[in-house]
Amino acid sequence: MKAFSLFIKDWKSELRTRYAINALAMFILVTISVILFSIGQEKISEYLTGGLLWVVIFFSAMSGLSRAFVSEEERGTTLTLQLIASPSNIFSGKLIFNVLLVFLMNLVIAFLFFILFESFVIKSTGLFWLSFLLGNLGIAVSSTIIAAIISKANSKGTLYPVLSFPILLPLILTLLELTKFAIDGETIGDSYVELFVLISYDVIMLTASYLLFDFIWKE
Amino acid sequence: MIDFSSQINGVTQIFGRRLIFKDINYSFAPGCIYGISGKNGSGKSTLSKIILGLISPTRGKVIHKSEGKEIIPEKLHDHIGFVSPYLFLYDEFTAWENILFFQKIRGIEPDIEKSKFLFEQFGIYDRRNDLLKGYSSGMKQRIKFIFALIHSPGLLLFDEPTSNLDTAGKDTVYKIIEESGRERIVIIASNESTDLGLCTKTLDVEQFKTKEN
Structure with a gap:
């Protein structure tokens, strides 16, 4: 409940300041436009479109998800948060906020890919949406804990994608593989190894994040 | 009187190679107003943050007890109230929204009723629905006191409590300090002689600065 109240505070703050939503919307618009311009009249393969989807998702996440902690640090309200909630509640509140933001962002990106790219045809929709769900959770958890780490650093903007890349790489590679399977029309049963990798990634990142957050949060 | 106590056990703080203070041992009990004095840069704010568990000391520890039981660090925030110049609230919310959010979190x-009482006591009830970004520095200081008092903590720590306040604001703060000091632990970290004049005991950080290296 405390974490949910923190999430509500963050969400209302976001609706008033539009710090992350505007950045994400502009980034999505610009990247997809650039891809469309560079493709022109050429027809690209299904696999390449699937890969581009996760490239856009990765970089969009990098442009807006650090907000959860960076904005608190920039406004000097980190101390205020430390005085009103325990580290685990703070992390949970920020995680709920980022999960919602990732889902909204990625649904918009996926929707735009479906309507703008002819070659983006998913034969196994069940597998695609299951991977999408688990992938989004993984992105949200990883980006939240990385945001907490980089919020204390001086060069926040540069550090975020640099630090995120190695942590998100196993997730993105698995998601690329699963998207390829979904395009080929393979079933969930055929892809259980990759799905287990995704579930394991989410569980490991979530556990590690809760264990580490206390140390990251305290000066 | 609230059953709350705080004890500083052998606290030493070193930043890099600079010794801030060394081996502080001190006890705080309710019903008393404590002062932390020292010149600028002497470590008053650092000691305040250590007492509140916001930073870890290089050596030693601070133990807080409520009703005889030691408070675990994860729960300490429920027992402390803090006001300082480097505490910032949320500018995009109104003063009233800030206080309601803090209670919910x-x-x-x-x-x-208590929120209304405190807003009236600090003379900002009429401006409660204004965004905090429109507040003057003195009004922001007043809302920080409401933030510190709203959950009735056992330990109140005021770092430079009267900065940015006008005479009326200072009078309100002094009254609050005296009232709170009767039943809880109140600690004032300040250079102002009028602030420290309220204190029954004073801990001078300068006394714990012995040269190292």
């Missing part, structure tokens, strides 16, 4: 049911 603390997991307590918003106490409208």
